[in-house]
Amino acid sequence: MKIITSLDNVDFQSNATGIALGNFDGIHMGHKTLIIKLVEICKKHNIPSVIYTFRNHPKSLTSNNRGPLKIASDRQKLQLLRELGVDYTLFIEFDEKQRMLAPEKFIEEILIRRLNMQHAVVGYDYRFGYKAKGDIHLLEHMKDQHDYQLQVIQPVAIENEIISSTVIRQLIQGGQISKANLYLGKPFSITGTVIHGRGMGKQLGFPTANIELDDSFVLPSPGVYYTKTILDQKIYYSATNVGHNPTFGEHPISIETHLVDFDDMIYGKKIEVLFLYRARREIRFSSKVELIGQMARDLEGTREYFFGEIL
Ligand SMILES: Cc1cc2nc3c(=O)[nH]c(=O)nc-3n(C[C@H](O)[C@H](O)[C@H](O)COP(=O)(O)O)c2cc1C
Numbered sequence: 111m112k113i114i115t116s117l118d119n120v121d122f123q124s125n126a127t128g129i130a131l132g133n134f135d136g137i138h139m140g141h142k143t144l145i146i147k148l149v150e151i152c153k154k155h156n157i158p159s160v161i162y163t164f165r166n167h168p169k170s171l172t173s174n175n176r177g178p179l180k181i182a183s184d185r186q187k188l189q190l191l192r193e194l195g196v197d198y199t200l201f202i203e204f205d206e207k208q209r210m211l212a213p214e215k216f217i218e219e220i221l222i223r224r225l226n227m228q229h230a231v232v233g234y235d236y237r238f239g240y241k242a243k244g245d246i247h248l249l250e251h252m253k254d255q256h257d258y259q260l261q262v263i264q265p266v267a268i269e270n271e272i273i274s275s276t277v278i279r280q281l282i283q284g285g286q287i288s289k290a291n292l293y294l295g296k297p298f299s300i301t302g303t304v305i306h307g308r309g310m311g312k313q314l315g316f317p318t319a320n321i322e323l324d325d326s327f328v329l330p331s332p333g334v335y336y337t338k339t340i341l342d343q344k345i346y347y348s349a350t351n352v353g354h355n356p357t358f359g360e361h362p363i364s365i366e367t368h369l370v371d372f373d374d375m376i377y378g379k380k381i382e383v384l385f386l387y388r389a390r391r392e393i394r395f396s397s398k399v400e401l402i403g404q405m406a407r408d409l410e411g412t413r414e415y416f417f418g419e420i421l
Pocket residue numbers: 306307308309310311312316318320334349350351354355356357358366367368391392393394395401405408409
């Protein structure tokens with residue numbers, strides 16, 4: 111898959127394209143359905159498949175430079191698009207010029223003139239152009255004039271709830287991780303560098319890898335989770351605490367994971383923690399001994415959860 115970060119660097123003049131448009135945060139089951147359809151159409155017509163997406167969320171220009179918290183990193187997003195067989199990802203900076211573009215002009219100047227679009231694949235609720243005034247009706251209306259085909263993907267839902275990045279963020283923040291994973295079609299994960307904590311974990315008999323947090327990402331609600339941790343391309347079972355360690359006073363939120371049957375020094379290493387199941391809320395214990403007892407039960411729970419699974 112080729113990644114293109116500026117419209118100035120594209121040249122599809124000799125090649126018609128199929129394009130899917132959107133933000134695609136998390137590449138959830140709705141996004142996957144749409145992208146699989148795009149790739150299928152493009153293969154059938156022997157044209158390259160193109161994803162048109164933005165590096166920064168369009169809302170970041172109107173909400174004090176902060177779009178919604180991200181579910182997935184750029185790296186994860188691009189990896190998933192690659193795995194789905196996409197040929198090109200246009201990974202464009204959403205700037206004032208893009209924001210001011212009327213939807214008709216976006217179709218004419220960008221999709222048709224620059225990108226030579228022959229097939230458009232969009233979801234039922236896709237909005238674009240200045241003040242999000244463009245929608246599937248406009249795309250439908252302009253298709254004969256510009257000679258392209260339009261495929262609208264009907265809402266992908268699970269148990270009558272339409273999947274969207276917004277709903278998935280709410281599920282993660284609300285502690286409903288299993289449901290979020292169902293909608294994502296894979297476990298929600300957080301990647302980061304292992305940093306020094308207060309050294310208390312070791313004292314308790316449960317050393318933990320604390321992850322350096324990036325405040326542009328969504329965090330699971332405080333609690334203890336059964337997780338898998340990827341370190342140096344190996345997968346470990348782990349129990350992860352998200353929270354403020356209230357037993358020791360109130361601390362800024364941290365994510366720390368205890369890898370089962372592992373005690374190497376991993377400061378400075380990158381790890382990815384995959385959240386699978388929320389076991390309980392975080393508790394303010396009245397003594398260290400009680401916390402230690404509960405952590406031992408959490409590890410037992412982790413082993414039971416993964417029992418029978420072969421890594
Ligand atoms: C599986 C697990 C469960 C935990 N549960 C709690 C909890 O319920 N309440 C709490 O105050 N801290 C909890 N902790 C956090 C410990 O207090 C924490 O590991 C300890 O303070 C070490 O912090 P440090 O890494 O900054 O040294 C938990 C940690 C783990 C790994």
